[in-house]
Amino acid sequence: MMKRISILVSSLTTFSLLVIFAIVSSANDAPMNLQSGGALALTGPLSVSMESEIVRIILGSKSYTVDATFNFFNSGDAVTLSVGFPKNGAGWLDGRFKQTSEFIKFETWVDNKPVKFVEQPNTASIEGVYTLPALIKHIRNTNKIEKLGVMAKDYRWMVKEKVSFPSKKTTTTRVRYEAPYENFGGECKGGLTYIYGTGSYWNGNIGESKFIVETGGIPKKEWPKDMVFVLEKDKSKITCNTISEGTLQCIIKDYKPATPEAGVVVGVGCIDTGVVQ
Numbered sequence: 660m661m662k663r664i665s666i667l668v669s670s671l672t673t674f675s676l677l678v679i680f681a682i683v684s685s686a687n688d689a690p691m692n693l694q695s696g697g698a699l700a701l702t703g704p705l706s707v708s709m710e711s712e713i714v715r716i717i718l719g720s721k722s723y724t725v726d727a728t729f730n731f732f733n734s735g736d737a738v739t740l741s742v743g744f745p746k747n748g749a750g751w752l753d754g755r756f757k758q759t760s761e762f763i764k765f766e767t768w769v770d771n772k773p774v775k776f777v778e779q780p781n782t783a784s785i786e787g788v789y790t791l792p793a794l795i796k797h798i799r800n801t802n803k804i805e806k807l808g809v810m811a812k813d814y815r816w817m818v819k820e821k822v823s824f825p826s827k828k829t830t831t832t833r834v835r836y837e838a839p840y841e842n843f844g845g846e847c848k849g850g851l852t853y854i855y856g857t858g859s860y861w862n863g864n865i866g867e868s869k870f871i872v873e874t875g876g877i878p879k880k881e882w883p884k885d886m887v888f889v890l891e892k893d894k895s896k897i898t899c900n901t902i903s904e905g906t907l908q909c910i911i912k913d914y915k916p917a918t919p920e921a922g923v924v925v926g927v928g929c930i931d932t933g934v935v936q
Contacts, residue, residue: 694747694841695762695817696854696922698729698832700861706735707824708862713869714853718883718927719837719876722763723851726835731861733824742822744834745854746778748813752785763837767819770831774819781814840927848881848928856890856921867912870923874905881928883907889924892917 697712710730717724744767748760767776787794787809794809801807817834824830840849858865874882886909888897899909909923 694745694749694852694854694922695725695836695838696745696852697727697857698742698744698834700740700742705860705862706738707731707733707740707830709858709865710829711867711869712855712858712865714855714871714923716851716853716870716872716925717876718872718874718925722837722839724835724837725853726833728831728833731824731830731832733826733828733830734862735826737826738824739821740824741818741820742832743779743818744836745781745857746815746817747854748815749810752807752809752811760839762817763839765817765836766834767817768833769819769822771833774822776817776819778815779818782812783814784812785809786812843926843929846930847926850924850926850929852922852924854920854922856916856919859916859919859921864913864915865911867910868914870909871902872907872925874907877927879905883925883927883929887924887926888921890918890921 697714698709700707708731710732712727712729714725714727717726746762765776767774785794787807789797789809794807797807819832822830822832838851841851843850853870855868855870858868870886872883872886882905886899886907888894888909891897893914896911896914897909898911899907902908
């Protein structure tokens with residue numbers, strides 16, 4: 660069954676409010692900001708749990724790379740599942756509207772063997788502060804689409820089909836992708852969102868999630884000071900530190916993401932607001 664994944668920010672901090680506008684803002688040619696994240700089983704029974712994940716985020720001058728490894732354990736009978744990674748786009752619907760920004764590169768592996776993937780639709784929608792009759796009326800009566808004040812969402816899956824999970828064994832999957840930075844508005848040069856809430860759909864708790872941000876590819880003055888976790892209600896299990904100069908790490912143990920939309924936000928070249936995580 661296809662499950663809808665979205666990313667919204669509910670934190671009341673200044674930085675989190677900035678992220679809300681970053682998600683829906685548009686660049687000069689108005690592509691829809693691209694977001695991706697962790698693995699999700701799209702089909703089959705869930706006797707498979709996520710033992711651990713290591714998500715390495717490498718910041719570059721014009722793009723970033725995510726290299727994520729997931730260790731799964733199947734406590735039940737052998738099962739074959741389709742495993743998807745979100746490809747979410749969102750932006751203002753106006754006269755400059757274009758499609759979701761594309762991955763610069765996208766690769767996947769299962770047990771160290773490269774596997775092919777297919778892109779599949781999830782959901783597409785137009786959203787605004789209207790009732791449906793009012794929205795239809797405004798669409799009919801408005802000759803300039805930017806006056807509508809609505810946001811377009813285009814959610815898709817990057818799917819690895821027929822992934823085998825043998826009984827009572829660990830299966831390791833890996834995804835590596837490069838993507839353009841999201842537009843975070845005037846207060847940041849750019850940024851990114853990694854959706855880890857997809858882990859909530861696997862069986863039981865996640866044993867350990869480790870998020871690492873490497874900043875060596877950007878000037879020191881643009882280094883992020885922290886990672887911001889959004890839509891995660893219990894942040895007491897999150898421990899973060901600087902493991903070396905320019906390298907941030909956050910770890911969460913024995914937990915289930917609060918929502919499928921939970922994410923890690925990293926800003927690049929942001930104005931220092933004094934806000935702490």
